Amino acid sequence: MSFKSKLINDLKVITGDRYIITAKWNKQQYSKGWRYGEGDALAVAKPGTLLEIWKILQICVQADVIIIMQAANTGLTGGSTPDGDDYDRPIVIISTMRIDVIQIIDQGKQIIGFSGSTLFGLENKLAPYGREPHSVIGSSCIGASIVGGVCNNSGGALVKRGPAYTELSIYAQINLKGELEIVNDLGIELGDTPENILTNLQNKSYTKDQIKFPNKLASDNEYHKRVRDVDASTPARFNADGRRLNGASGCAGKIAVFAVRLDTYPIPKRQQVFYVGTNSSYVLGKIRKDILSKFQHLPTSGEYLHRDCYDAAKKYSKDTFVAIDKMGPSFIPKLFDIKRKVDLVSEKFRFLPDNFSDKLMQFLSNFWPNHLPKRMEQYRNQYEHHWVIEMSDKGVDEAKIYFEKFFKENEGNYFECTENEAKKAILHRFVAASAVGRYHVLNKKKSGAMMSMDIAFPRNEKDWFEKLPSEIDDLLEMKLYYGHLFCHVLHQNYIVKKGVDADALKEKLLKTYDARGAEYPAEHNVGHEYFAKPTLSKFYKKLDPTNGFNPGIGRTSKLKYWK
Numbered sequence: 432m433s434f435k436s437k438l439i440n441d442l443k444v445i446t447g448d449r450y451i452i453t454a455k456w457n458k459q460q461y462s463k464g465w466r467y468g469e470g471d472a473l474a475v476a477k478p479g480t481l482l483e484i485w486k487i488l489q490i491c492v493q494a495d496v497i498i499i500m501q502a503a504n505t506g507l508t509g510g511s512t513p514d515g516d517d518y519d520r521p522i523v524i525i526s527t528m529r530i531d532v533i534q535i536i537d538q539g540k541q542i543i544g545f546s547g548s549t550l551f552g553l554e555n556k557l558a559p560y561g562r563e564p565h566s567v568i569g570s571s572c573i574g575a576s577i578v579g580g581v582c583n584n585s586g587g588a589l590v591k592r593g594p595a596y597t598e599l600s601i602y603a604q605i606n607l608k609g610e611l612e613i614v615n616d617l618g619i620e621l622g623d624t625p626e627n628i629l630t631n632l633q634n635k636s637y638t639k640d641q642i643k644f645p646n647k648l649a650s651d652n653e654y655h656k657r658v659r660d661v662d663a664s665t666p667a668r669f670n671a672d673g674r675r676l677n678g679a680s681g682c683a684g685k686i687a688v689f690a691v692r693l694d695t696y697p698i699p700k701r702q703q704v705f706y707v708g709t710n711s712s713y714v715l716g717k718i719r720k721d722i723l724s725k726f727q728h729l730p731t732s733g734e735y736l737h738r739d740c741y742d743a744a745k746k747y748s749k750d751t752f753v754a755i756d757k758m759g760p761s762f763i764p765k766l767f768d769i770k771r772k773v774d775l776v777s778e779k780f781r782f783l784p785d786n787f788s789d790k791l792m793q794f795l796s797n798f799w800p801n802h803l804p805k806r807m808e809q810y811r812n813q814y815e816h817h818w819v820i821e822m823s824d825k826g827v828d829e830a831k832i833y834f835e836k837f838f839k840e841n842e843g844n845y846f847e848c849t850e851n852e853a854k855k856a857i858l859h860r861f862v863a864a865s866a867v868g869r870y871h872v873l874n875k876k877k878s879g880a881m882m883s884m885d886i887a888f889p890r891n892e893k894d895w896f897e898k899l900p901s902e903i904d905d906l907l908e909m910k911l912y913y914g915h916l917f918c919h920v921l922h923q924n925y926i927v928k929k930g931v932d933a934d935a936l937k938e939k940l941l942k943t944y945d946a947r948g949a950e951y952p953a954e955h956n957v958g959h960e961y962f963a964k965p966t967l968s969k970f971y972k973k974l975d976p977t978n979g980f981n982p983g984i985g986r987t988s989k990l991k992y993w994k
């Protein structure tokens with residue numbers, strides 16, 4: 432029996448035939464990134480329990496194959512899929528989405544999220560306790576997982592809570608001798624052997640007394656202070672921040688995480704979204720400084736969109752918006768699965784165009800009526816810069832008084848959103864992340880490469896809105912700006928003009944960010960797109976000395992033992 436057949440047979444013994452995927456047709460959903468990167472894998476394994484993950488890991492380590500851990504695969508920098516064909520060992524992807532258990536502990540003040548549990552699922556699970564998740568990110572509404580967020584130090588929208596972070600997790604690691612080990616840092620006494628530990632956790636076979644409260648963080652509990660420090664010359668948060676790299680947190684798949692333990696937060700009693708428009712980026716800078724430094728109550732979130740991005744999202748993300756709005760986030764993974772399959776079928780028929788599904792969805796979306804509320808559309812015509820600010824409880828009145836006075840003295844305006852407007856304004860901002868990709872697919876023949884930058888600017892940066900020198904600006908066909916403005920995390924997406932050397936241009940762009948004291952990536956993690964700074968690569972090497980998990984991440988070596 433060949434090496435490949437034996438490995439696949441061994442894996443099938445663990446999960447059953449159905450959950451070991453080897454056909455190209457079915458693997459693509461797992462081997463291609465959302466926006467960036469793709470490569471082949473020998474198989475995709477879809478375990479149904481924590482113990483099955485452990486057994487699959489044992490087989491893979493024994494067979495000396497590379498392991499790529501994957502959750503919802505919404506990462507934007509290719510960090511959850513293989514990338515290219517220059518690996519020195521075959522690859523097995525472990526997709527954990529079947530293992531979606533969430534256990535509530537300490538009367539809902541904390542949760543244990545298994546590797547495939549989602550932020551959306553957590554929101555539902557916590558609602559009866561009057562509590563909500565530690566983090567909300569743009570991709571919460573398309574099924575992003577809790578663990579993927581922690582592994583990526585995902586930042587997201589919540590101004591008070593900062594990046595996803597915990598020091599309490601349980602994971603498997605390959606040591607320097609090439610042996611698989613379990614590390615139980617969950618703060619719960621679960622037994623001595625991996626089999627006992629994982630079975631007890633899966634079945635919630637532990638008592639209240641076995642749950643310990645060690646002096647370890649289950650969230651970034653200082654972030655609210657950092658974000659308020661608007662005079663600091665460093666960014667508030669970024670992926671290579673050594674303060675927030677610990678075990679599962681920021682691991683980028685260099686270990687196999689079974690579960691994480693996280694804090695939760697009370698649901699506010701009152702919430703209000705304010706929609707702000709202005710033609711001056713300095714007006715937004717002033718509001719940001721005032722709110723962060725003078726308000727007693729921090730905002731829940733503050734999501735920025737430039738008018739060009741507003742327009743691009745209105746046109747190119749309309750189908751995603753409508754699908755989420757009408758069918759809910761749980762439909763989106765199915766929709767994207769269908770989309771990938773349509774593209775694979777269409778590749779076989781020469782008369783159908785490339786990226787047939789995108790072209791079809793774009794065409795169909797033209798028939799759907801305008802999905803954006805009237806008042807947002809009026810602001811679109813009046814203002815270049817748009818900011819969707821959500822306040823809660825006493826912060827609502829604080830903001831009302833502030834905005835009323837502020838816009839008597841400053842250019843721009845605001846309105847208080849109705850519930851429907853608030854939902855649509857936030858969704859419009861979140862689906863904006865997919866607009867650049869759609870535009871690029873539809874305009875491939877006439878445009879150059881796509882570049883997506885995820886930048887954390889210093890907290891004291893006044894010129895937060897980019898002004899590029901003409902030698903760079905003239906080479907760009909499209910620029911889309913959006914982001915988490917209170918945190919100074921901006922997503923800057925560009926399409927370069929046809930014929931332009933995108934790599935050289937990217938280097939120049941990165942130099943402009945360096946000159947401004949920025950850090951990158953801010954929250955999407957390095958994936959295969961960005962170089963890992965020494966703080967990150969040292970962390971990866973310590974977690975994974977044999978380079979058996981997700982090699983090549985942060986453009987590091989793909990070879991065994993990091994050769």
Ligand SMILES: Cc1cc2nc3c(=O)[nH]c(=O)nc-3n(C[C@H](O)[C@H](O)[C@H](O)COP(=O)(O)OP(=O)(O)OC[C@H]3O[C@@H](n4cnc5c(N)ncnc54)[C@H](O)[C@@H]3O)c2cc1C
Pocket residue numbers: 465499500501502503504505506507510511527546567568569570573574575576577578579580581582583584585586587588682683684685686687688689861862864865954955981
């Ligand atoms: C429309 C859209 C909006 C987005 N908005 C935001 C945003 O606002 N803020 C933000 O920070 N990000 C955002 N993202 C990026 C992305 O969604 C986040 O990084 C998200 O947290 C990834 O979760 P996931 O479940 O998809 O993880 P995946 O993409 O599957 O994995 C992410 C990383 O975690 C590793 N990993 C996954 N599971 C395990 C495990 N069990 N053990 C070890 N490693 C593991 C993977 O190897 C990979 O390196 C957005 C993406 C999209 C498509």
